[in-house]
Amino acid sequence: MNIPVFVDLTPEEQFALLGAAQIRHLPAGEVLFYEGDSPDTLYLLKAGRCQTARGEIHPEMLIDPVATLGGLPHSVKVTAAESSELYCWPMERLQQSAAFNAAARRYLARQLQQTSARLSQLTAPIHYIPNSAALFPGPFLFEDATMLFAFCEANPDSVQNCLPEGLTVLQRPGKKQAPVLLALADFPSAYPQHLPTARFAYTETTYFIPVRHGTTFGFYVPNIYSSAYEPILLGREIYGFPKRLGETVFGVNEVSLTVDGEKYLHLKWQGAESESESRLVRALIDWLGLEGRLASAAFKAGEILRRASRLPGYRRVNVFNHRRFLAADSAHHNPTYAINELTQAAFGVLKWYQINRLNVPSLQILGGAFPNLTLREGYRTKLDMRLSTARVVRNYVARS
Structure with a gap:
């Protein structure tokens, strides 16, 4: 105990x-x-x-x-x-x-x-563009970030039901459980790419669902909890991230998320062992129910080719969000939206400092959207990353 x-x-x-x-x-x-x-x-x-x-x-x-x-x-x-x-x-x-x-x-x-x-x-000032008071549209950089990735599974109905029109869960047919990725992050230095002086710090827990949009693969974000107001405003207004206030606390071999005074989850482990990026890729593919060994081998071959060609080491993953703003005449019982669209941006890994596989990880779920979430495997990483600007890939208002 x-x-x-x-x-x-x-x-x-x-x-x-x-x-x-x-x-x-x-x-x-x-x-x-x-x-x-x-x-x-x-x-x-x-x-x-x-x-x-x-x-x-x-x-x-x-x-x-x-x-x-x-x-x-x-x-x-x-x-x-x-x-x-x-x-x-x-x-x-x-x-x-x-x-x-x-x-x-x-x-x-x-x-x-x-x-x-x-x-x-909570009392940190919010950065904005002078004169217009608009928020910076991105891209954003995140230096020396600590991120824990927990590869989890959940009831497929609860996962599919939270997806907006046009997205489908990416997984091997016939799997009984649907994949959900938990990312628990500590961002000590985040800022707009063109303005390094506008730095802010926060912690965050994000639920990611691997999805397909047409021929494009990526992750959809149904729930995300940030510890400060600036990333909440930026995430909601610019990208459509459904951010809420929540406190992600990192300890020694443990991390927890608390929302509105209620503990949502607690992840703990017994030490960690250094791993390669290809091993992390294999864990990701295995989690999706695909062939991890082949994917890991293909990744290594691609890495050799990239280095031989002197191409930049830049990993990208697409992220989708359902960006919505209520209309002026919207009613509580029948909400209507002035803006209702699917956005797409890209997270890029600029540099890996550390990748560690968690030993004997255990995840306790106490609240939140996926009460029956189960853990397969966990990793702790240290990295620099970039979030691109967002673009609209589907306009639900125009269709209606």
Whole structure:
């Protein structure tokens, strides 16, 4: 069990604290504590589900830990959404341990640092073109990006139902599950290609579905969660990315996504091993249900030819988005759109710094559009990338 406050303790100290925990049963509907109550116990949800105004609490999550460890009044009311079991530690007893007190201080320091970084993202100024106040149309560059790719599968009906007209899922016929790619990214330096001074930083989680549009292959984006407002505005207005505010947090061998106070997913692994780009390509093709070994061999042959011809190393992948803006006379029960179109842009990998395959990865899905998502394989990469400008490939308004 990976309890945040306990991770800095030795295995012996962790074992002793877990052994000292009391178990409390909380019937469905019962309140654990109210906002403003004084904390005297540290709680960890063992089984079941609890609810707060900010979202849900799932097993192996601490309950209002910052207030409890900091000696502050509870910041939320917590109610059992279903019959639950909790680990309980009286704070008076925990504070008798010098090792625990030191671990708690480090935990609170990390939480303060994360909160400060989050506030910096949310209050960062938004760049725009002087005089017109328009957003920059791209292309955009992303330097020193960290991206985790999780090759997943989901129910084919839920995947197909989220695609707009003109797109079909790209996969081998007869497969029972449909492919969904999770990309969890940390972008420390993003900016318009022609204006490096307009830099911004954010984290992001994107759901990609491999699709076909006519004879063109690419990925469609049904869900994407950014941690700052500038990429949300740019993504929605310029490209049609359906961006929402969400916080993607990177830790040591783990990353999580939280949306509106509710944790949507948690990916963790046990170390990583260096891999080649051709191995990543093979994993991608295997995930689609095609012949990965042949694709990997073809990629290597193409790479040799590219180098012999001294061509630039530039990998591209198309990305499709459904760009929509409501019409002035649109009604909630019958929405109509002034702009309703399918856009296409291209992500390009300018440079790979690192490609690592995750060892023993596990993915916990707690919310979001694909509740039954299952993980096949995961990779952690470091790279420079580019997003082209977008073009319209289908106008749904004109057709109607």
